[in-house]
Amino acid sequence: MRWVSWKLRLICGVLAIVAGGSYVGASEISTSPDVLLAASTLPARVPVLEPVHGEPGPELLDEVAMVGQRDVTGSRFPSGLTIKGGTKHRLLLFTFDDGPSRRTTPRLLDTLDELGITALFFVTSESFGNGNPWEREHAAIVRDIVRRGHMVGNHTETHRQLPLLNNSEIEAELRRSGGKIAWAAGSYPRLIRPPGGALSKRVEQLLGENGYTSVMWALYPADLEVRTPEDVVRTFFHVLDRRERDTGDRGGIVLMHDTKPHTLDAMPRLVDALERRNCKLLERGEELYDIVGDVGYFIPGYEPDQTLDERQAELRDATARECAALAVAH
Numbered sequence: 001m002r003w004v005s006w007k008l009r010l011i012c013g014v015l016a017i018v019a020g021g022s023y024v025g026a027s028e029i030s031t032s033p034d035v036l037l038a039a040s041t042l043p044a045r046v047p048v049l050e051p052v053h054g055e056p057g058p059e060l061l062d063e064v065a066m067v068g069q070r071d072v073t074g075s076r077f078p079s080g081l082t083i084k085g086g087t088k089h090r091l092l093l094f095t096f097d098d099g100p101s102r103r104t105t106p107r108l109l110d111t112l113d114e115l116g117i118t119a120l121f122f123v124t125s126e127s128f129g130n131g132n133p134w135e136r137e138h139a140a141i142v143r144d145i146v147r148r149g150h151m152v153g154n155h156t157e158t159h160r161q162l163p164l165l166n167n168s169e170i171e172a173e174l175r176r177s178g179g180k181i182a183w184a185a186g187s188y189p190r191l192i193r194p195p196g197g198a199l200s201k202r203v204e205q206l207l208g209e210n211g212y213t214s215v216m217w218a219l220y221p222a223d224l225e226v227r228t229p230e231d232v233v234r235t236f237f238h239v240l241d242r243r244e245r246d247t248g249d250r251g252g253i254v255l256m257h258d259t260k261p262h263t264l265d266a267m268p269r270l271v272d273a274l275e276r277r278n279c280k281l282l283e284r285g286e287e288l289y290d291i292v293g294d295v296g297y298f299i300p301g302y303e304p305d306q307t308l309d310e311r312q313a314e315l316r317d318a319t320a321r322e323c324a325a326l327a328v329a330h
Contacts, residue, residue: 086218096263098258099258102141117271119150123142123154146185191212223257287312
């Protein structure tokens, strides 16, 4: 092969990036935040498509069209906390990591609409915000998440485990991802899920100093490991029942991934199984499984808009009607 000078290779690489937009996010290979930040400050003679904005413009806020002042990024939650995700109540909050994905996230949003579920999405920002058509499409999906009533949290830019990074690298990740989410969703995120759930005292302190509350999970149906919706549902209930036996927790924050088709297919089956369990619990006069959309229910001392007793009263009435309909159908 002919020898090619390093200068020519460098020029060709820069031209390829400019022609195709940012390529980060096309794979799961991590890219240094310093490299990403440098890409947004190239000399003026190199055209950069739609640089990332630290704050959303008014046209984007109009496009998001938030209802009233609804908090879509968790600004009402105190910073510096780490929400473990377990609860003694039969409360479930569905969270979805690693998106947005144009292949799967829009279909999941349709499914959640049909099921009447409000969820929390932790987005990885390397797939949107740099201006090429592929990334514009992903940014539009983030706005659609917000429009449909769901919350959006930070899952970093490159999905690297934070304890492996130094403080300046972590803050670069937070600046990049936070700015992109603010540009796409309309406000700066205050909820974060550390990739892989990896935390340390140093990282927790740094996240708190940057105004973040970390949201962990208690229930993981292994949708990254299994390959069928049946296995997702089976694993979910296995973990749910085991935690109740071992820890006394009867509910919790659920970790799933909106990038997996079998996860999407599992959702209706999982909710149907929960409703059937509720029929039996109703007969025994026990607390029912309640799917909530507010992470505040998992923060001790937090006062939500609707108390658990109020929610259970409404849920018992609705469940009685649904169970009666199921009995007639069978």
